[in-house]
Structure formats: structure tokens, C-alpha cells
Amino acid sequence: MLTCECECQCLQLVHALSSHVSFPGNTTYVAAEQSYWSLQEARLSPACIVTPESAADVAKAVATIVGAGNCDFAIRGQSHAPAAGFANIEAGVTIDMRKLGSISVNLDSSVAHVGAGASWLDVYTYLDTLNVSVAGGRNGAVGVGGLLLGGGISYFAPRVGWACDNVVNFEIMLASGHLVNANATSKPDLFRALKGGANNFGVVTRFDIATFAQGEILAGKMSSPFSERQAVFKAFAHLADARHYDPYASLVLGLTWTPATGWATVTSTAAYTKPVLNPPTYNEFLSVPNTTSTLGITKLSTYANETATPPLEWVFYTGTYGVSADLLSSITDTFNETMSTTNIPGLVLWTFAFEPLPTIITQYFLQKGGNSLGTTPADGNSVVLLITALWNSTASDALVEQTAGKMVKDANAIAQKMGLLKRFQYINYADPSQDPIASYGEQNVQYLLAASQKYDPKGVFQRKVPGGFKLPARQHYGLV
Numbered sequence: 001m002l003t004c005e006c007e008c009q010c011l012q013l014v015h016a017l018s019s020h021v022s023f024p025g026n027t028t029y030v031a032a033e034q035s036y037w038s039l040q041e042a043r044l045s046p047a048c049i050v051t052p053e054s055a056a057d058v059a060k061a062v063a064t065i066v067g068a069g070n071c072d073f074a075i076r077g078q079s080h081a082p083a084a085g086f087a088n089i090e091a092g093v094t095i096d097m098r099k100l101g102s103i104s105v106n107l108d109s110s111v112a113h114v115g116a117g118a119s120w121l122d123v124y125t126y127l128d129t130l131n132v133s134v135a136g137g138r139n140g141a142v143g144v145g146g147l148l149l150g151g152g153i154s155y156f157a158p159r160v161g162w163a164c165d166n167v168v169n170f171e172i173m174l175a176s177g178h179l180v181n182a183n184a185t186s187k188p189d190l191f192r193a194l195k196g197g198a199n200n201f202g203v204v205t206r207f208d209i210a211t212f213a214q215g216e217i218l219a220g221k222m223s224s225p226f227s228e229r230q231a232v233f234k235a236f237a238h239l240a241d242a243r244h245y246d247p248y249a250s251l252v253l254g255l256t257w258t259p260a261t262g263w264a265t266v267t268s269t270a271a272y273t274k275p276v277l278n279p280p281t282y283n284e285f286l287s288v289p290n291t292t293s294t295l296g297i298t299k300l301s302t303y304a305n306e307t308a309t310p311p312l313e314w315v316f317y318t319g320t321y322g323v324s325a326d327l328l329s330s331i332t333d334t335f336n337e338t339m340s341t342t343n344i345p346g347l348v349l350w351t352f353a354f355e356p357l358p359t360i361i362t363q364y365f366l367q368k369g370g371n372s373l374g375t376t377p378a379d380g381n382s383v384v385l386l387i388t389a390l391w392n393s394t395a396s397d398a399l400v401e402q403t404a405g406k407m408v409k410d411a412n413a414i415a416q417k418m419g420l421l422k423r424f425q426y427i428n429y430a431d432p433s434q435d436p437i438a439s440y441g442e443q444n445v446q447y448l449l450a451a452s453q454k455y456d457p458k459g460v461f462q463r464k465v466p467g468g469f470k471l472p473a474r475q476h477y478g479l480v
């Protein structure tokens with residue numbers, strides 16, 4: 001029944017938006033389906049795909065879908081959320097925002113106006129020519145929309161906080177069909193809610209983001225043999241837990257494992273957001289025996305232009321912990337045990353990324369209009385873990401999911417024992433079985449619910465946009 005209603009609504013969408021609607025078999029539809037980052041998303045077949053080119057087109061699409069009928073819809077940016085249904089929908093309507101990707105700046109280049117469907121590479125390529133930048137994704141293929149609505153860890157985070165902290169205005173299409181601006185002075189509650197609130201409030205059509213002066217950066221990888229991991233973990237803990245965190249320093253510590261090769265090198269991907277060749281911050285990493293380095297001066301738009309991976313099965317899982325080299329070591333040991341005792345058919349590549357979340361980043365939680373993430377300096381310097389698995393056989397889906405889930409549980413248990421378990425689960429790294437919105441804490445959840453009730457009283461973005469992490473049911477909080 002859903003399919004028929006959606007097919008009818010797709011015809012209404014053609015009436016409202018003519019050629020901006022594509023159907024199974026159309027070139028646009030097929031290309032869109034093939035361009036999802038994960039196969040789990042690409043396998044879903046919407047009844048039609050709407051490709052708006054302006055906020056007015058988004059208004060027509062939302063009005064048509066919300067106005068009548070029973071059709072559910074999905075909002076798609078650059079599709080880098082791997083889980084099925086987050087930005088695509090079986091037999092519903094997918095609103096593909098990628099053509100709303102125009103970028104411009106205001107007169108003094110202090111604010112970038114970014115169409116919600118742009119990629120970060122589009123943004124950096126444009127801004128690099130003006131010698132300014134914004135806080136955004138490290139991989140340029142990632143979308144502006146999903147990253148900013150979930151927080152956003154950027155190379156610039158220690159200088160300016162979560163990427164979302166730097167949005168000065170959201171232009172958003174509400175379920176009512178009204179296109180509104182949410183900023184520090186107009187709809188400030190919605191402004192704060194959107195910084196972490198994901199797709200729960202409307203379709204964002206444009207982000208206005210504060211820029212800062214920026215020239216070239218130092219970036220590259222420092223790779224050490226796995227046998228030297230303890231020294232790398234110590235270097236990581238010293239950087240992440242420094243009394244005076246170097247605001248120009250960012251780093252992701254990555255470990256990879258495959259059944260065939262076991263552990264690969266321990267790779268520290270570093271970006272120092274000044275064109276300084278040898279910042280002392282990375283000395284300890286470079287002094288680990290047999291470490292090789294590709295660190296060099298480059299432009300952000302060059303560095304962010306990473307080689308794309310072919311579409312594969314992907315899973316993300318996350319946890320957050322206090323900083324400790326011993327904890328990283330114990331977590332690695334437990335992962336090792338799980339992987340070497342679990343036989344997953346086909347090719348599987350596991351990646352474990354540890355990313356510093358020092359208080360220098362979380363200090364903005366009340367500034368710049370506040371965010372809803374619930375990360376504050378009271379949590380102390382922390383580390384975000386992202387577990388990623390990529391594999392090539394759907395037959396292994398359940399087992400990979402289960403194994404990744406076990407690993408996070410094990411990591412959490414170890415951290416708990418050491419008194420280092422944090423509540424926060426980063427929404428952009430979380431698996432659907434996790435509950436990142438609850439991890440923002442009760443006060444933030446209530447704040448988000450109040451904003452949802454005010455700006456989407458009928459709960460359209462809770463009910464009709466099923467994909468992504470949803471707010472808890474209002475009834476549980478005494479709301480209707």
C-alpha cells in the first residue's frame with residue numbers, strides 16, 4: 001500500500017517539479033543509486049528521487065510529500081552515512097540535495113554561504129582561493145549536510161570547536177512549508193537544536209558558516225610498525241591530554257586489521273593547520289623507532305581530495321573514553337582476540353580510529369549559540385573511537401555487525417573498569433543499534449524535544465523521515 005501511495009505522490013511531484021523527479025531505470029535515478037558510499041544504502045530503491053535545485057524546489061517537494069498521502073521520505077546529502085535508510089528509502093521518496101551545492105561568501109569573506117548538498121571538497125576548493133577556510137570534514141567527499149547536523153570533527157576543531165559551532169545561520173525548510181532562518185537572534189532554540197539534532201527538524205537548504213583566515217597546512221601520515229604501538233599510544237595520550245593542547249594540532253590514530261595480514265602499521269594521520277614544517281607537537285610520534293612520515297606543506301583542498309573507495313558494505317560503531325595509553329593498549333588487545341577468534345567469510349578490513357576530543361574543542365558548548373551534543377569540558381579530555389569494517393559479501397552482514405557491536409561493548413567494559421567510560425556517542429560515527437541522541441544527556445534531549453514540538457508540531461520529521469537517529473517518543477516526556 002505504501003508503494004502505491006508513494007507512486008501516486010511521485011506523479012504529484014512530477015506535476016510540481018517536472019524533470020527534477022526521476023524513476024527506476026532513468027539515467028539520473030540509476031546514477032544517484034550507484035553513487036551511495038555504502039552498498040547497504042545503494043540497495044534501497046525509492047519509488048522516485050527528487051533532485052531540487054533551489055530552496056523553492058525543496059518547498060514544493062516537502063509540501064507535496066507532507067501535504068497528502070502516506071509516503072515516507074529520506075533526505076540525502078553526499079551519502080556518507082553508511083547505515084541503510086539514513087539517506088535513502090525503500091519504496092518512498094528520496095530528496096537528493098546534491099544539486100543545492102552553490103558556494104559564495106559575503107562581502108568581507110567572513111561568512112561562507114554553502115548549499116546543503118555540497119561536499120567539503122567543493123567548499124575548500126572555493127575558499128582556498130580566498131585564503132579563508134571553515135571547519136568541516138577531513139575527507140572532501142563527505143557531505144556538508146550530515147556532518148554539520150551531527151557535530152563535525154575537523155582539522156580546525158581545537159581552534160574553533162565542533163564544526164557545527166561555527167554555523168552562524170541555518171536556512172531550513174520546516175514541515176509547515178515555511179523556509180526560515182535559525183541563528184543566534186532568530187529562532188535561537190532551533191539554531192541550537194540543529195547543532196547535533198540531525199535530520200529531526202526539517203530539510204536544511206543552506207548553511208552560513210563563519211570563516212577564518214587560512215593559508216597552507218602541514219599534513220600527512222606518520223606510520224610506525226605495529227610492534228611499536230605502545231610508544232605511539234603514549235605519544236597519542238601525551239598529545240590528547242596535554243595541559244596546553246596545541247590549537248593547531250589534530251591527529252587521528254588508526255589501526256587496521258585483515259584476516260589475511262593481521263595488523264598493519266599504526267598510522268597517525270596528522271594535520272597542523274599552519275604551514276609549519278616541524279611542529280614540536282608531533283616530535284614524540286616521529287621519534288618512535290622505524291617511523292616513516294609523509295608530512296608536508298599542502299593546501300586543504302589538495303589534502304582533502306582523497307581517493308574514493310568503491311561502494312562496499314560498511315559499518316560504523318563508536319564509543320568515547322578518557323585519555324590513557326593503557327586503555328588504548330587493552331582495547332587493541334581485546335579487538336585482537338575477537339578478530340582472531342571470529343571467522344567472517346569473505347574479505348573484511350577492520351579499522352580502529354582514535355580521535356582526540358580535548359576540552360579545547362568542547363569549551364564552546366554554550367558559546368556561539370550553544371549546541372545540543374552534551375559534550376562539555378566537565379568530561380575532561382576524551383578520545384572518540386570509530387570502529388569501521390568494510391567487507392564484500394552480504395552473507396557476512398549480520399556477523400560483522402555483531403562482531404563490531406561486541407568490540408564496542410568490550411571496549412566500554414574495559415574503560416568502565418578503568419573509570420574512563422564517557423557517556424557521549426558521536427552521532428556521525430554511531431551504529432543504528434546505538435543511541436547517540438540519548439548520549440547527549442537528559443537536558444539536551446528535553447531541549448531537542450521541545451524544539452521539535454514547537455517547529456514540527458505534527459512530528460513529520462519523526463514519522464515520515466524514518467531514517468537516521470530519531471528523537472525519543474514525545475509521550476515518554478509528557479509531550480504530545
Ligand SMILES: Cc1cc2nc3c(=O)[nH]c(=O)nc-3n(C[C@H](O)[C@H](O)[C@H](O)COP(=O)(O)OP(=O)(O)OC[C@H]3O[C@@H](n4cnc5c(N)ncnc54)[C@H](O)[C@@H]3O)c2cc1C
Pocket residue numbers: 037074075076077078079080081082086087097116117136137138139141142143144145146147149150151152153154198199202203204205428429467468469
Ligand atoms: C570517508 C568518510 C570520512 C568521514 N570524515 C569525517 C570527518 O572528518 N569528521 C566527521 O565529523 N565525520 C566524518 N565522517 C562521518 C560523516 O560526518 C557522516 O557520515 C555524515 O553523516 C555524512 O554526511 P553526508 O551528508 O555525506 O551523508 P548523508 O548520508 O547524505 O546524510 C547523513 C544524514 O544527514 C541527513 N541530512 C543530510 N543532509 C541534510 C539536510 N540538508 N537536511 C536535513 N538532513 C540532512 C540525512 O538525512 C542523513 O540522515 C566521515 C565519513 C566517511 C564515510
